[in-house]
Amino acid sequence: MHIIVCVKQVPDTKIIKINPKTNTLDRRSAPAILNPYDAHAVQEAVKIKQLTGGTVSVLSMGPPQAVSIIKKSIEIGADKGYLISDRAFAGADTLATSYALSKALERISEEQKIDMVICGKHAIDGDTGQVGPGIARRLDMPPVTNVIEVTEVKTEERKINLKRKQLGGYEEIEAQLPCLLTVEKEVNEIEYAPMPNMIKAARYEPVVWTVDDLGEVDRSQLGLKGSPTVVGKMFTPPRRAGGKKLEGTIDEQVKELTGLLREKQDLFRFNVNS
Amino acid sequence: MGESLGVWVFIEVNDKKIEGVSLELLGAGRQLADKLNVPLAGVLLGDGVKNLASDVIYYGADIVYVVDDPVLKLYRTEAYMKAVISLAEKYKSEIFLYGATPNGKDLASAVATDLSTGLTADTTMLDVDLDKRLLEASRPAFGGNIMATILCKKHRPQMATVRPKVMQALDPDHGRQGKIIEEELHLREEDMRTRVLRIVKEVTKTANLSEADVIVAGGKGMGDPQGFQLIHDLAETIGASVAGTRDAVEAGWLPHELQIGQTGETVTPKLYFAIGISGAIQHVVGMKNSELIIAINKDPNAPIFDVATYGIVGDAHEVIPKLIQQFKELSKEKGGELSYA
Numbered sequence: 201m202h203i204i205v206c207v208k209q210v211p212d213t214k215i216i217k218i219n220p221k222t223n224t225l226d227r228r229s230a231p232a233i234l235n236p237y238d239a240h241a242v243q244e245a246v247k248i249k250q251l252t253g254g255t256v257s258v259l260s261m262g263p264p265q266a267v268s269i270i271k272k273s274i275e276i277g278a279d280k281g282y283l284i285s286d287r288a289f290a291g292a293d294t295l296a297t298s299y300a301l302s303k304a305l306e307r308i309s310e311e312q313k314i315d316m317v318i319c320g321k322h323a324i325d326g327d328t329g330q331v332g333p334g335i336a337r338r339l340d341m342p343p344v345t346n347v348i349e350v351t352e353v354k355t356e357e358r359k360i361n362l363k364r365k366q367l368g369g370y371e372e373i374e375a376q377l378p379c380l381l382t383v384e385k386e387v388n389e390i391e392y393a394p395m396p397n398m399i400k401a402a403r404y405e406p407v408v409w410t411v412d413d414l415g416e417v418d419r420s421q422l423g424l425k426g427s428p429t430v431v432g433k434m435f436t437p438p439r440r441a442g443g444k445k446l447e448g449t450i451d452e453q454v455k456e457l458t459g460l461l462r463e464k465q466d467l468f469r470f471n472v473n474s
Numbered sequence: 475m476g477e478s479l480g481v482w483v484f485i486e487v488n489d490k491k492i493e494g495v496s497l498e499l500l501g502a503g504r505q506l507a508d509k510l511n512v513p514l515a516g517v518l519l520g521d522g523v524k525n526l527a528s529d530v531i532y533y534g535a536d537i538v539y540v541v542d543d544p545v546l547k548l549y550r551t552e553a554y555m556k557a558v559i560s561l562a563e564k565y566k567s568e569i570f571l572y573g574a575t576p577n578g579k580d581l582a583s584a585v586a587t588d589l590s591t592g593l594t595a596d597t598t599m600l601d602v603d604l605d606k607r608l609l610e611a612s613r614p615a616f617g618g619n620i621m622a623t624i625l626c627k628k629h630r631p632q633m634a635t636v637r638p639k640v641m642q643a644l645d646p647d648h649g650r651q652g653k654i655i656e657e658e659l660h661l662r663e664e665d666m667r668t669r670v671l672r673i674v675k676e677v678t679k680t681a682n683l684s685e686a687d688v689i690v691a692g693g694k695g696m697g698d699p700q701g702f703q704l705i706h707d708l709a710e711t712i713g714a715s716v717a718g719t720r721d722a723v724e725a726g727w728l729p730h731e732l733q734i735g736q737t738g739e740t741v742t743p744k745l746y747f748a749i750g751i752s753g754a755i756q757h758v759v760g761m762k763n764s765e766l767i768i769a770i771n772k773d774p775n776a777p778i779f780d781v782a783t784y785g786i787v788g789d790a791h792e793v794i795p796k797l798i799q800q801f802k803e804l805s806k807e808k809g810g811e812l813s814y815a
Contacts, residue, residue, distance in 0.1 A: 294593065295586060295587065295592065298587060324737075327736060327737055328593075328595035328596070329579055329583070330579070330583040330586070332583075333580055333583035333587070334584075334586070334587040337555075337583075337587040337588055342551065343551050343580065343584065345551075345576060345580045346580075365576055366577070366673070367493070367576065367577075368488075369676040370674050371548075371673045371674065372670070372671040372672040372673075373669065373671065374669045374671055375668045375669075379667070379668075385730060386730070427592075428590070428626050428627075428628065428629040429593070429625065430624070430626075430627065431623070431624060432610065432622075432623040433622075434615070434620050434621065434622050435620065436620055436621065443767070443769070443779060443780070443781070443782035443783045444783070444784055445779060445784075445785040445786075445787060446784060450786070450792055450793055450796060454796045454797050457786060458800045458804055460784060462804070464745075464766060
């Protein structure tokens with residue numbers, strides 16, 4: 201079983217700051233981390249490998265510094281890492297990103313056939329969730345998005361059983377291998393990295409490829425050129441006709457508020473539990 | 475590009491019912507179509523869904539494309555994508571909207587790849603640039619502190635997924651007439667590489683959240699798990715549901731299902747308490763359509779006060795206990811209920 205996990209280096213959006221003057225992202229303000237959903241994707245691949253045997257590889261597209269998230273993936277238990285890094289990839293939207301990654305996946309599959317691709321549900325810097333399903337289309341694999349549980353891997357039958365999050369619940373799905381999954385955080389808990397993994401990660405150097413290493417590539421589909429979407433403008437959202445800030449001491453404000461809420465009694469009904 | 479015509483909406487059907495977000499998109503799509511002076515079409519797929527086509531028209535469509543096929547009984551990317559692609563190639567559209575639900579996002583991503591076109595995710599504002607006939611799809615960006623307008627200048631259709639509960643559905647007009655176009659695709663089950671074995675409905679906390687009349691939500695300002703307990707205390711006092719921000723979820727104070735915002739749930743309760751919440755767009759898009767919003771925050775400049783109906787500037791740790799006490803006192807006067815509506 202050869203499982204490949206696509207991982208992305210992202211700024212930690214919890215910490216990132218926006219420059220209020222220019223409305224742009226101050227990238228220096230945020231540490232770069234392994235996208236949290238991708239960490240779960242790597243963990244799930246490692247869990248599956250423990251059952252079926254095989255290899256877990258990770259693939260990332262990004263600047264040379266993205267090596268750090270490949271090392272992080274090795275810590276979690278991945279065996280091998282690939283980084284595609286080239287100016288030609290810069291400025292890619294989701295369509296151009298899925299193209300570049302699928303080209304790298306094709307190249308990897310020449311070395312070792314791929315049985316499963318796992319991606320995080322989305323990256324926390326873009327929040328789109330579009331790259332995973334895009335890769336699935338390009339590699340002609342059935343996609344199963346929003347996976348919350350890998351229930352059973354049937355290696356003999358070349359099938360996998362999954363739970364997929366849905367509106368108002370979940371559905372149980374059987375998919376043929378090879379397939380592509382995108383995983384939610386609920387899919388597993390990230391385990392503490394065993395010491396040998398840490399040591400391996402510290403010394404690990406991933407395979408780094410440029411565009412030229414990917415074989416036949418249509419350069420017009422890469423990076424900014426290959427991206428149908430562009431950011432038109434950035435703006436702070438229209439402000440709602442402001443509210444009323446209450447005045448006085450906290451006690452006075454609390455009294456005024458509960459009084460105001462009583463006036464809206466037609467709206468809702470409280471059942472106060474004492 | 476000259477032949478690209480019409481605004482399309484993917485009509486998501488679950489349990490023989492049209493999802494609310496699809497009706498909202500018919501409302502939003504109607505406005506776009508009127509501005510561009512083109513027809514609005516619904517794309518209705520499923521098994522035995524033909525009878526829903528008239529509803530699609532009542533809610534604003536001029537045309538409904540229907541593919542009724544047993545293979546489309548339950549959503550699967552491969553089957554639905556084939557149906558949508560074949561319609562898109564035959565009839566053409568210039569704008570194509572999907573609900574930002576698990577299925578809508580999954581389908582739109584696959585379709586955009588095959589049509590080699592642009593797709594904007596989780597849009598919360600839609601407009602058109604009439605001169606250039608461009609869809610302006612705006613969404614919170616970078617964890618949600620600013621909005622970005624995404625354009626797709628050269629490829630058609632221009633596609634976007636749109637967050638549920640941010641657009642407005644029209645009131646159904648039962649006299650409205652439209653055209654229903656049925657297509658047959660003869661999909662074969664044996665070509666499908668996935669099977670849905672079972673659908674499990676979960677009456678989760680999330681479901682309760684979207685139905686709740688009153689929600690008490692807490693954010694980073696609650697400080698620690700003990701501080702966040704105050705959110706639970708207030709909610710329990712007034713019989714409200716508990717929710718929180720992405721920060722509160724990331725800090726581990728709350729399960730992900732209870733996160734409100736761009737990457738969580740969108741709610742429209744009658745009363746929403748936002749406590750210790752600064753009001754990042756990421757959060758605000760998930761709650762701004764609540765009927766009444768109460769903000770409690772010690773920073774008087776916090777953007778949450780811009781969306782709040784009433785605001786108290788103060789430390790939540792001091793305000794909440796007083797609020798609880800006041801609710802309890804009032805309820806004594808009224809025999810256990812604050813409101814006697």
